Each structure stands twice: as structure tokens, then as C-alpha cells.
Amino acid sequence: MNQIFVVNSGSSSIKYQLIDVETEEVALSGLIERIGEPGSATPDHETGMRQLLDKVGSLQNIIAVGHRVVHGGSLFDSATLVTDEVESQIHELSALAPLHNPANLQGIRAAKKALPDVPQVAVFDTAFHQTLPSAAYTYAIDAELAAKHQVRRYGFHGTSHKYVSEQAAIFLHRPLAQLKTIVLHLGNGASVAAIDGGVSVETSMGMTPLEGLVMGTRSGDVDPAVLIHLHRQAGLDFDELDTLLNRHSGLLGLTGNGDMRDVQDAASRGDAKAEAALAVYRHRVRRYIGAYIAHLGGLDALVFTAGVGENNVLLRRRTLAGLEFLGISIDHDRNELVSKKARFISPEGSPVAVLVIPTNEELEIARQAHALVS
Template identity: 70%
Template sequence: MSAVLVVNSGSSSFKYQLIELDDETTLASGLVERIGEAVGQTRHRNHLTGAESSNDSQSIADHAAGFEAMMAAFAAQGPSFEEHPPTAVGHRVVHGGVDFDRATLVTDEVEKAIDRLSALAPLHNPANLQGIRAAKEAFADVPHVAVFDTAFHQTLAPAAYTYAIDAELAEKHHVRRFGFHGTSHKYVSEKTAEFLGRPLAELKIIVLHLGNGASAAAIDGGRSIETSMGMTPLEGLVMGTRSGDIDPAAVFHLHREAGLDFDELETLLNKGSGLLGLTGSGDMRDVQDSASRGDAVSEWALAVYRHRIRHYVGAYVAQLGGLDAVVFTAGVGENNALLRRRTLAGLEFLGIRVDDDRNELASRDARRISPEGAPVEVLVVPTNEELEIARQAAALR
């Protein structure tokens, strides 16, 4: 048996999965949240038996206490760590900067680097590091591996990652495109090649990771050559609460004319924009439901959302110099047939077509939604970032 524990840690919560890599099945999953509050919460599911548990009555002081709560849930509901001992712990880390272009064993020096890179991801890296340190206390005798969201995009060429500002200033303060969702883009592009029965090295793929956070990536022969997120996850597509692309001068304008300070502007663009800013709801399901009932504001917001995706699809066809597949993934991409159809409508001149019957068919499996014989394959490929993290962690244990 070869189990890997995967941890995705936030500032006041962490999610986990125990994955058996021999057959790539999830043995258990759960969530510990409201860490540091008066009352914490835990959720745990044993996938082998279907047993589930929850505890909303305990105080969870910090991430170390959170791991104790997780261990208690495993002891109570299973599966047993004695029968399925983790041989490694894989940690999602959002920002690896230019330091990390692949998964890395966690050492004291790696922890220091993750801490230093918190300047580029102040909402994420400190929380990721808290999870790493707490997990190392709970699982002191197994290797811990950091898997970075940015690593897959380290293959971007300088022309793709460079912003046209003062070069010395940019280098000193690490102002460049890094890209995110790399673990998902890597997993989905490899599954696409597997589904098509073709070598990844010969495929030109556009992956559209559409969830509450959203990004596009152009992948040529398994290498990321372009991606929509930039120095932070704010750039690019319209998202649930993030603006995506915006003229930087709009920030200065709102500072001068609306009196917003820079903390308020950062909050506005990250947490009060996107679909939320346009409609009052950051949930695509709510927005589409309102649009289906004739709400003009919601329909307008969806048009903005689709327009931005099409903008990137066209640009990435040019950068790739051709196209073999467009692939939808993540919560919105995998489950929203109407959005897929309307987003790609009118791109037939690029060989991109959607078969309505195939597109409407709900499934949790990878599937083709383009007609037979279409020049460009259009696919829906469910992502599995946790499995990808587990694979990369196992390779370094």
C-alpha cells in the first residue's frame, strides 16, 4: 500500500485527502475550518465505508490543534493510519516565484524561501507554511513535499512573462508573470493526451480552468507557453470575485476620484469584483439562474465573462500556431453546458465546434463534446489537483 496525505492549507482552515496511489483512489477526505475562532469545525469522510462525521463544538486554537482534530477523526471514523500509513505528505503552496520550477522536498531552507515569497502571495503563502509546519509535527517521520501552483508555468519564455516596466525595478521586486492553477493545467493536459490516445508532446492545447478562480493556459507539447494569471491570481479572466484584466490607471483614478486607499482597492479588485461586482453574486449558478429568468444585468455579466474567455482563446491559437484541443475543467467548466456552448459559438472558423447533444450530457468522466471529425477536439476533463499533488509527492518520497 502506498498512501499519500494531501494538505491544502488556508489561513483559518485546511482541506485534506488521503490517496492510495496503487490504484489512485481517495481513501478519506475532510475539512478543518474556523481555526482560531471560539468554535471550530471538522468534517471527515471515510470513502471506503461511506462513514461521515462532523464536530462543531470544539475550539481549534491553531493549525497544530487542527491536525490533532484531523487525527481524532481518522481514529474515530477511519480508515486507520496503521493500515494505510502515509508514506509522504504533499502540500499545495501557491507561490514558488522563480525559486521553484518543480515539486520540492520541504527543508528548513525551503520553508525560509516560502516565507520570503509571502511578499508575492501574502494571503496564501503564510497559511501554506502554517500547514506545513503543523503537518511536520503530526507526521514527523515521513517526507513532506511542497507542490507549487506556479511551477508548471516556469516554462514561459521571457517575452511571455515580462511586463514592460522599468527592468531594474521589475527584477528587484519580482514584477513579472508567474501564472497559477499550474497543478490543474498540468493534470488536465496530461489527461487530455491520454483521452485522445496521442502523445502529449505533439499536442497544442488550450485549457480553460473555470471555477470561482479562473485561468486559461496555452500548452504546447506539455509545456505552458502562455497563461492568463500574472504576478498574482488577479490578472486575466473574469472570476467569481476578482476583476481579471483592468487598465492599471483605473486604480489611480479610483484612488483620486473615489477616495479609496490602496488596501480598499486591493480588496475591491480581489473580493468585490468579477461576477460579484457586476451582479451582486459571485456564484455562477446564481447569475445564470437570474439570466434564465430574464435578468438583463446577469445576462450582461455573462456576456462580459464569455467575451474575456474568447479573447484569450483567439490569442492563444495565435501563440500556439495551431490548435488540437480546447479543454474545459473545474467547477464551472465541467458543469455548465450552456456557458460552454455560448462561449465557443462563432469560433467555427477556427475549427472549434460543439455538439449540442454531447455537450448536454452530464458526466464525471472525461468526454468529447465536439462532433466526430471536427478539426479541433473540444473536451470536458475533470481536474484532480489533489491526485496530481499526491503523484508529485510520491515521486520524491
């Protein structure tokens, strides 16, 4: 049995799966939390890695460790074997992802110590979007300043967008190269990607995961002058503005609750704030759908994925209401069906296939790691 050990290391947690590369079944999964917190039995990531490997048992079947790394900048466009140089580059890219890359790097270093003879593979959230044309990734600011400080659109959730777009082609029994697809990855973090023939050509997240759709606690798109205004008029400094946009905005900022399920429940009880917030959320999604159909020059498939996208029946229906003129419509009974499998929610014979496809980023990381080491 050949297995890939998939690691998603956060600042105080390690999420993991052990995946059989032949059957693609999960042999073991789990989460170690509160790493380094007072009173925790796990003082650091190295200890946490040893603890979880004790649970794994036999390590002889592990042929590679696949690590989720959030930001690969413009350096990495595919899964990459971790070397000392790659570690250094991931560290340097922490300037672009200070909340994520350092934590990802801790997981890599802990795994290298625990499994020194096993290849370590970095799979970057940004890699899939390295195919964006320059017109899509360039911000219209001073070009020399942007180049010096690596300011451009990178996009995120790439591992999910790649997996889901490929699964859509398999589900539809159509060549990926012939499909024009929009993937809506709607979770606590949310993004949308336009994918032409399996290639990402546009995506909503930008230099950081803050740009784009309304999210659980993140604002998404906002006029940059708002920050200048709040600095001058409300006296907010840069750290406070960062906290505002990343942690106290989105659904949380609009309603006081960042969980879509709770906001939806509140709206169903007549809460005006919750209903207004959902209207903003849906409006932003619809705006991107329209823009990305224009970029693609048509549309074959529109796919919902991630926690909100896969499970929120009402949100899907209300978001797409009135888009029949674009060939996009929903079948009520299909949309109401609760399932963990890929499925149509559009009517039979609809010009655009509207699908719900569960994402599986861990499996995609395992596939990419296996392809690299084999």
C-alpha cells in the same frame, strides 16, 4: 498499502485527502473549518492537524505529505522536499501571495510536528508555468525595479493545468509532446493556459491570481490607470483598491452575486445585469482563446475543467458559438450530457477536439509527492 496525505491549508481551514498511490483511490477526505475563530474547537492549525490525523487512524502507511503551496516565485519549478531553507523561502514569497503562502506554511509546520518522520513535499501552483518564455512573463515596466521586487508573470492553477493537459493526451490516445492544447480552468477562480507539447507557454494569471479572466469576485484584466483614477477621484487607498479588485469585483461586482450558478439563473429569468455580466465573462474567455491559438500556431484540443467549466452547459455553448472558422464547434447532445468522466463535446471528426475533463489537483499533488519520495 502506500498512501500520500494531501493537505491544502487555508487561513482558517485544512482540506485533506488520503490517497492510495497504487490504486489512486481516495481512502479518506474531509475539511476542518473555522480554525482559530471564536468558539471553535480548533484553536490553531497544529490542533487541526492532530484532529484530522485522529480520523485517519493508522499512520504507518503514509509515505509522504503533499502540500499545496500557491506561490513558488521563480525559485521552484517542480515539487520540492520541504527543508528549513524551503520553509524560509516559502515565507519570503509571502510578499507575492500574502493571503495564501502564510496559510500554506501553517499547514506544513503543523504536519511536520504531527508526522516528524514523514517527508513533507511542497507542490507549487506556479511551478508548471516556469517554462513560460521571457516574452510571455515580462511586464514592460522599468527592468531594474521589476527585478528588485520580483515583478513578472508567474501564473497559477499550474497543478490543474498540468493534470488536465496530460489527461487530454491520454483520452485522445495521442503523445502529449505532439499536442497543442488550451485549458480553460473555470471556477470561482479562473485561468487559461496555452500548452505546447505538455509545456506551458502562456497563461492568463500574472504576478498574482488577479490578472486574466473574469472570476467570481476578482476583476481579471483591468487598465492599471483605473486604480490611479479611483485613488485620485474616489479617494480609495491601496487596501481599499485591493479589496475592490479581489473581493468585490468579477461577477459579484457586476451583479451583486459571485456564484456563477446564481448569475446564470438570474439571466435565465431575464435579469439584464446578469446577462450583461455573462457576456463580459464570455468575451474575455474568447479573447484569450484567440490569442492563445496565435501563440500556439494552431490547436489540437480545447479543454474545459473546474466547477464552471465542467458543469455549465450553456456557458460552454455560448462561449464557443461562432468559432467554427477556427475548427472549434460543439455537438449539442454531447455538450448536454451530464457526466463526471472525461468526454468529447465536439462533433465527430472535428478539426479541434473540444473536451470536458474533470480536474483533480489532489491526485496530481499525490503523484508528484510520490514521484519525489520514491
